[in-house]
Amino acid sequence: MPVITNVDDLKRIYQRRVPRMFYDYCESGSWTEQTFRENTSDFDQIRLRQRVALDMTGRSTAGQMIGQDVAMPVALAPVGLTGMQHADGEIKAARAAESFGVPFTLSTMSICSIEDVAENTSKPFWMQVYTLKDDDFMQRLFDRAKDAKCSAAVITVDLQLLGQRHKDLKNGLSAPPKLTVKSIADMMTKVQWGLGMLGTKRRFFGNIVGHAKGVKDPSSLGTWTAEAFDQALDWDRIRQFRKMWDGPLIIKGILDAEDAKQALNVGADAIIVSNHGGRQLDGALSAIKSLPAIMDAVGDKIEVHLDSGIRSGQDVLKALSMGAKGTYIGRAYIYGLGAMGEAGVTKSLELIQKELETTMGLCGVTSVDTLSRDNLLVPQGFEGNWQD
Numbered sequence: 001m002p003v004i005t006n007v008d009d010l011k012r013i014y015q016r017r018v019p020r021m022f023y024d025y026c027e028s029g030s031w032t033e034q035t036f037r038e039n040t041s042d043f044d045q046i047r048l049r050q051r052v053a054l055d056m057t058g059r060s061t062a063g064q065m066i067g068q069d070v071a072m073p074v075a076l077a078p079v080g081l082t083g084m085q086h087a088d089g090e091i092k093a094a095r096a097a098e099s100f101g102v103p104f105t106l107s108t109m110s111i112c113s114i115e116d117v118a119e120n121t122s123k124p125f126w127m128q129v130y131t132l133k134d135d136d137f138m139q140r141l142f143d144r145a146k147d148a149k150c151s152a153a154v155i156t157v158d159l160q161l162l163g164q165r166h167k168d169l170k171n172g173l174s175a176p177p178k179l180t181v182k183s184i185a186d187m188m189t190k191v192q193w194g195l196g197m198l199g200t201k202r203r204f205f206g207n208i209v210g211h212a213k214g215v216k217d218p219s220s221l222g223t224w225t226a227e228a229f230d231q232a233l234d235w236d237r238i239r240q241f242r243k244m245w246d247g248p249l250i251i252k253g254i255l256d257a258e259d260a261k262q263a264l265n266v267g268a269d270a271i272i273v274s275n276h277g278g279r280q281l282d283g284a285l286s287a288i289k290s291l292p293a294i295m296d297a298v299g300d301k302i303e304v305h306l307d308s309g310i311r312s313g314q315d316v317l318k319a320l321s322m323g324a325k326g327t328y329i330g331r332a333y334i335y336g337l338g339a340m341g342e343a344g345v346t347k348s349l350e351l352i353q354k355e356l357e358t359t360m361g362l363c364g365v366t367s368v369d370t371l372s373r374d375n376l377l378v379p380q381g382f383e384g385n386w387q388d
């Protein structure tokens with residue numbers, strides 16, 4: 001086994017072990033992938049302020065997200081088709097998260113269903129909710145999340161229609177994969193993955209098949225989103241969802257200060273600054289560059305989290321220092337899952353925690369709660385000087 005020192009090592013193993021179709025699904029942004037690239041490269045523009053001879057003993061990454069204790073403020077983001085990256089992937093990732101002490105967020109577009117994950121874990125997880133036209137489906141989704149004892153609902157508001165990721169179209173992405181000469185030839189080289197998939201019944205969109213009406217091809221993300229998702233979504237509709245769910249509510253997919261104010265008005269407990277990992281509006285600002293204006297607008301009134309672009313503990317520290325109270329990793333844990341299953345997700349979390357804790361020490365900080373912009377060197381005009 002190679003020595004794994006960072007999430008890129010996991011990514012290389014992941015690429016070798018998982019069929020191309022699912023690797024591409026994870027590793028793509030929409031259209032030119034500008035926003036996907038800038039989500040990570042914009043983090044690199046921020047530098048860390050080294051401090052010395054400050055007692056760094058007793059460092060702790062522990063904190064809180066929406067009032068829940070976390071071993072570090074890093075939740076597992078909702079990721080569609082996780083159960084195609086590794087057999088029973090959502091259950092494996094949820095188990096790794098609960099042992100580690102960070103929140104796991106289950107995607108509506110998961111392979112394992114809400115009930116599957118609840119039966120195979122012992123701590124509450126968070127449920128991500130897509131906004132569909134079908135009111136019955138929506139009410140049942142919230143009810144199912146409640147029955148499964150989910151401790152928060154995360155409503156995603158930036159996917160009323162699916163951004164175009166070229167490779168998914170070229171690969172004919174579906175769950176389960178359609179058997180073509182190309183896909184069979186590829187899967188034959190992914191022996192461990194294939195054996196895992198043969199050993200599980202969970203190969204379809206578990207929250208959809210048998211639950212959503214009138215979807216002609218529920219194996220295709222593209223068809224399903226085009227038919228069922230609500231392009232008429234507005235803030236009044238989101239207020240209705242607020243009424244359907246009486247637990248903690250997080251709104252995901254905010255990139256603009258005006259939208260952040262709207263999310264505050266509908267009674268959300270937290271917002272997630274996110275551009276969906278660069279998978280939706282290509283050309284939008286990176287998440288980390290969008291954060292300062294949103295902090296200025298609502299940062300003292302609502303908990304602000306950041307998703308999109310985090311691949312290391314240094315990135316986590318930068319986001320927290322810029323004001324986020326919590327962060328999310330998506331790809332960074334999928335690399336671990338695809339490489340080594342549950343142990344790989346644990347490895348991703350361990351790597352990020354170690355990086356965070358070491359970086360805190362070298363910045364002269366012992367608690368995540370005391371991080372501030374003072375710990376960073378942010379280039380002037382970082383967020384950009386855009387005309388209104």
Ligand code: GLV
Pocket residue numbers: 079080109276279
């Ligand atoms: C779904 O959330 C996707 O980005 O594919």
